[in-house]
Amino acid sequence: MRSEAVWRTPEQLAERKYQDDALRAENLARLSRSLAALRRELASVQTELLARKAGFNPDQPRVPAGNPDGGQWTDGGGTSEGNDGDSAVSVTFVAPGLVLNDATPDPITAWARYAQGSDKTQRDATAVERTSTILHDTLTRVSSTVARRPDSSAANYGTDVHTAFARVLRDLNLPGIGSRGIEQSFDANGQTRYGKDGSIRTDVVLRNEEDEIIAIYDLKTGNAIIGPSRARELRDKTGAGPDVPVIEMHSLRGPVRR
Amino acid sequence: MSRGVKIFRLIVRNLPGTILCKDMLVVAPTKRVVRGFLIETTTEKGRVYLWRVVTPLYRPMSSIILDYSTRIPERGGDVYIDQNAYEKSAEAIRGIILSEGHLDYLKRIREPHDFLRHTAWIRSGSPLRARFDHALTHYLVGNVRQAIEALRRLGTEVDQLDEGRKVYIGPVMKQVLQALDGGPGDLKPLLDQWVSQNIEKFGLQASRPHLAFSVID
Secondary structure: OOOOOOOOOHHHHHHHHHHHHHHHHHHHHHHHHHHHHHHHHHHHHHHHHHHHHOOOOOOOOEOOOOOOOOOOEOOOOOOOOOOOHHHHOOOOOOOOOOOOOOOOOOOOHHHHHOOOOOOHHHHHHHHHHHHHHHHHHHHHHHHHHOOOOOOOOHHHHHHHHHHHHHHHHHHHOOOOOOOOOEEEEEEOOEEEOOOOOOOEEEEEEEEOOOOOEEEEEEEOOOOOOOOHHHHHHHHHHHOOOOOOOEEEEOOOOOOEEO | OOHHHHHHHHHHOOOOOEEEEOOEEEEOOOOOEEEEEEEEEOOOOOEEEEEEEEEEOOOOOOOOOOOOOEEEOOOOOOEEOOOOOHHHHHHHHHHHHHHHHHHHHHHOOOOHHHHHHHOOOOOOOOOHHHHHHHHHHHHHHOOHHHHHHHHHHHHHHHHOOOHHHHHHHHHHHHHHHHHHHOOHHHHHHHHHHHHHHHHHHOOOHHHOOOOOOOOOO
16 A cells, blocks of 8 residues: 655644654653652662661661761661651662662672672572563663654654663663663674674673673564574674573563573 | 764864774774774764774774773763764763773773783683683783683684574684694784784774884784
8 A cells, every 4th residue: 555645834844843852852851750760769779788788787777867876777766767768769679689889880890799609600690680670670660751652653662762761771870781781782793883784783781790791681662572583693693602591671571581 | 974973073183192094083003902982873863872992903803893892981971962063062072082081091002911901801701702802912912822722722612602603703713723723923924914904994094103114013
């Protein structure tokens, strides 16, 4: 069937652009709010885990701020009201044991804090599992903030979700991912720039502390899925081993190993 | 002309020690390791990734590999190029390049032994391509025996890869091992040949050291 040509007057085009810009701004504002909430939650988790690492029990009540001993843990007596401010935000998606690296510039360094004492295979598996949970939760939140333009194609919507997801992940700077592990291209020679002939683009690549790729995440929207040949190509071009999971990320279907 | 070239043309005038080679802002001189900055486009309009690049040139490659490079700034906001304000965008990118010692850092990576320092994270469990580059670098800095042992071990490992993963590394490894069969010294001409090919392919001639004699050392 021949597609119908649509002619628009300059005024209509200007109106369309205005609407697009307004929607984009609205999406961005929603994304920004969601990101701020994520940051608060992650900061809360980090505080709690640092406290655990230092031997504190985060459930132990603290002396209220303003008191000379404010912030110190108490024996539970007195009038403490427990956590305050942002730290009261509930943590719904981060498994215990994860330390994010807001205070650590190098994401790889933060890996040393994962599952200390376990062997490499177990450590990697734990990291993949936890990261998958975080990524899925992040994707769900991002997807809910990105509004689909009434006349936009499924592909355009997919691009918008990818863009927003990548933006949030860059900001979160997750261990083993950092900024480098987002939207990376590879060809047979190694990492390359986006758009090079013969290259593939990954959405997220997770590495261990030896810089080995331990999971490849591919974001999908709508009905799209990762086929076996695509999964194989992703592993081959990234140089990942045959056992490295290629994980399909979909906000509704959840993470699926391919 | 790409956006990257337009931006770097504006920057190179005010950034001594750098030369624009194709679309890469190169820190001169280039010997066996190229250092510089690259701009990578993204699917988001106007947004780019700015890379601080360190790439060894002594293996064949179709484009500058970014395995040892870093996106900058490492923390903070995204980088955008405004097509209506190139001068302003160039100034912002120049600011990033000059911040946090990126340029000075690159200036300190001139030789293969500097590259070893840069890649000190490479270990026995690191990706195969990284260990391959590591072994070649050790060869070039004079750790010949250890390098050859490592390369032969890697050769066995490559043999066991499935075909999809051998596409690039298989033939390259074969050439390396064939050269070594002729004697430890026979690998150097092959590596020099790859350096020369890459210099030409990536248009890096202008950044080469201007010596009276044309040798890499």
